[in-house]
Amino acid sequence: MALARASSGLAYPQRFYAAASYVGFGGSPNSSKGVISKFQNDTALLLYGLYQQATVGPCNIPKPRAWNPVEQSKWTSWHGLGNMASTEAMRLFVKILEEEEPGWYSNVPEFVIEPIVDVEMNVISLENPKSESVTQNGNSFPEPKAIITENGSMETQDKDVVLEGLGSVGVYDQWVQPSISGQRPKARYEHAAAVVQDKMYIFGGNHNGRYLNDLQVLDLRSLTWSRVEAKAGTESLESPSPVRMAPCAGHSLITWENKLISIAGHMKDPSETVTVKAFDLQACTWSTLKTYGKPPVSRGGQSVTLVGSTTLVMFGGEDAKRALLNDLHILDLETMTWDEIDAVGVPPSPRSDHAAAVHAERFLLIFGGGSHATCFNDLHVLDLQTMEWSRPTQQGDIPSPRAGHAGVTVGENWFIAGGGNNKSGVSETVVLNMSTLVWSVVTTVQERVPLASEGLSLVVSSNNGEDILVSFGGYNGRYSNEVYVIKPSHKFTLQSKMMERAVPDGVAALHNPTNAAREVESEIEAGQEGNIREIVVDNIDSESLNVKGEENKERILAALKAEKEELEASLTKEQLLSLQLKQELAEAATRNTDLVKELQSVRGQLAAEQSRCFKLEVDVAELRQKLQTMETLQKELELLQRQKAASEQAALNAKRQSSGGVWGWLAGTPALES
Structure with missing residues (x-):
């Protein structure tokens, strides 16, 4: 059947086939060849997956064995849609195309709707080798070129367009190393970084066991390094003496107003409590901010998260005596007052080098970290309104245990890179959708x-409306001062929205476990009340039923049926609560096992120290014995020396007496007569 040009008034199947023909799927002779090559690779792959889902159904073919990144990416895009309905796939296909090209339907030629039966995996082509340009609305545009990089990733670049800075990143979801100018900072790890107006500031860190205190800046527009020479500042407003930043590592750097706030960190001569330093970006001076309340104990490896515009939340870390912490403190930047929080629920076990993020300005998320004996991959959530800890169920590709990783949020997505697991560095970059608590792997690098x-x-930095993630430094056997960037695609947001529709309500309820438990309890109470009402109804005598008639009987039966359904629902939720309690019990057992392992490790360290102490005591006893022997020998030597001196003196006297006559004769003195 002949149709007019595709328009917004067409039904979704018709609009879908029109859109598919326009994009170039299905092998229609009237389709616009090469249009698909204009899209970014993530969009093209998603369109391909939706097209296969709409025309073929769920992906039941095995994953391609041959290492072909294009084929595997296409299979992953299709397979990831699961059991999505065909109509939903059609709707999303048209929606994405309209978002990418709002006027696409005005360029669709007359065509005939026909079933599309080409289901081969090679239906999509990300590059058109026969054409050097794509014509749209009478204008010619340079054709994007698909490039397969060394690690098998796809990179899209325009042949005639040359961009500078972060704008030169043309590939999505792959780490690339841009060209950097200027003198690079010293290689380091455990430093801190923050972005202010297209500039990334790097402060402190650890290099070969020595702490650093330099402040470096990378201009993210020109990708040029330079060093910030800090001027002599003041200790505080009350004490205007010059302050010099002590070298530190494992600290936190927060952007606040026109300042960089440096909090905590390991130092050679640590103070008893956490200090707060501020760098004025206009005056280029460091100063110590005077705080009030009860400041936390000095530490490093903690997390400090800015909530809203004036609240800092600090969790965990390791103090100067290597004791691990899991305490919670809040600093009000307006009043500069510390407040120690005693939250309810089960907090994360003591740890350092974890990652933290805030979602919806209400939920604080803690992921991973390590103790002296092990690394973690658990996820904990703190409700900042009720100050209650919970440990929700994670879904998707749950990351492996790690510590020393770094994270940053883009919308509702929390990207995490790097880290180690006591054996090697972690190679995968992951993302957590904080609304659905679903993990995904963004990309993987070599170890x-x-x-x-x-x-x-x-x-994270914004460049022409797109977010770019920037990584610097680290240690994996050697210290690094390299810069890597990645441009995340929007497929994670789209996938999370689809997952959000598919995830049960219980996942969202895990954000607030107290309310969820209360709802379950209320349902149970409602079920109990319904049971009482059921018993009362059962006791209604037959005479009243006869009086009310058949209509009342049906109404009562309907009420009984509704009550039964409510009781069954309450029973189901009670079973769910029981399952959740069992899961919490299993998690508590796991934490107990970890604590036992850590206790054993500490005991081992204590035994080693005791053995070392005993050895030192033995050495000291031996040295004391040798010292006593030396003292005895010294006394004997002095006695011998005195005896020798006395003997020599006696011999001298005797000699003088025996030789007096001769010497007297020589001197002209007559000898004495006997």
């Missing part, structure tokens, strides 16, 4: 690449 390092930094 020896600096991105698979502990103590690296990760920040």
Whole structure:
């Protein structure tokens, strides 16, 4: 049947086939060849997956065995849609195309709707080798070129367009190393980074066991390094003496107003409590901010998260005596007052080098970290309104245990890179959708690449409306001062929205477990009340039923049926609550096992120290014995020396007496007569 040009008034199947023909799927002779090559690779792959889902159904073919990144990416895009309905796939296909090209339907030629039966995996082509340009609305545009990089990733570049800075990043979801100018900072890890107005500031860190205190800046527009020479500042407003920043590592750097706030960190001569330093970006001076309340104990490896515009939340870390912490403190930047929080629920076990993020300005998320004996991959959530800890169920590709990783949020997505697991660096970059708590793997690098390092930094910068993640430094056997960037695609947001529709309500309820438990309890109470009402109804005598008639009987039966359904629902939720309690019990057992392992490790360290102490005591006893022997020998030597001196003196006297006559004769003195 002949149709007019595709328009917004067409039904979704008709609009879908029109859109598919326009994009170039299905092999229609009237389709616009090469249009698909204009889209970014993530969009093209998603369109391909939706097209296959709409025309073929769920992906039941096995994953391609041959290492072909294009084929595997296409299979992953299709397979990831699961059991999505065909109509939903059609709707999303048209919606994405309209978002990418709002006027696409005005360029669709007359065509005939026909079933599309080409289901081969090679239906999509990301590059048109026969054409050097794509014509749209009478204008010619340079054709994007698909490039397969060394690690098998796809990179799209325009042949005639040359961009500078972060704008030169043309590939999505792949780490690239841009060309950097200027003198690079010293290689380091456990430093801190923050972004202010297209500039990334790097402060402090650890290099070969020595703490640093330099402040470096990378201009993200020109990708040029330079060093910030800090002027002599003041200790505080009350004490105007010059202050010099002590070298530190494992600290936190927060952007606030026109300042960089440096909090905590390991130092050679640590103070008893956490200090707060501020760098004025206009005056280029450091100063110590006077705080009030009860400041936390000095530490490093903690997390400090800015909530809203004036609240800092600090969790965990390791103090100067290597004791792990899991305490919670809040600093009000307006009043500069510390407040220690005693939250309810089960907090994360003591740890350092974890990652933290805030979602919806209400929920604080803690992921991973390590103790002296092990690394974690658990996820904990703190409701900042009720101050209650919970441990929700994670879904998707749950990351492996790690510590020393770095994280940054883009919308509702939390990207995490790097880290280590006591054996090697972690190679995969992951993302957590904080609304659905679903993990996804963004990309994977080789183990020896600096991105698979502990103590690296990760920040986000916006370039022409697109977010770019920037990584610096780290340690994975050697110290790094390399810069890597990645441009995340929007497929994670789209996938999370689809997952959000598919995820049960219970996942969202895990954000607030107290309310969820209360709802379950209320349902149970409602079920109990319904049971009482059921018993009362059962006791209604037959005479009243006869009086009310058949209509009342049906109404009562309907009420009984509704009550039964409510009871069954309450029973189901009670079973769910029981299952959740069992899961919490299993998690508590796991934490107990980890604590036992850590206790054993500490006991081992204590035994080693005791053995070392005993050896030192033995050495001291031996040295004391040798010292006593030396004292005895010294006394004997002095006695012998005195005896020798006395003997020599006696011999001298005797000699003088025996030789007096001769000497007297020589001197002219007559000898004495006997």
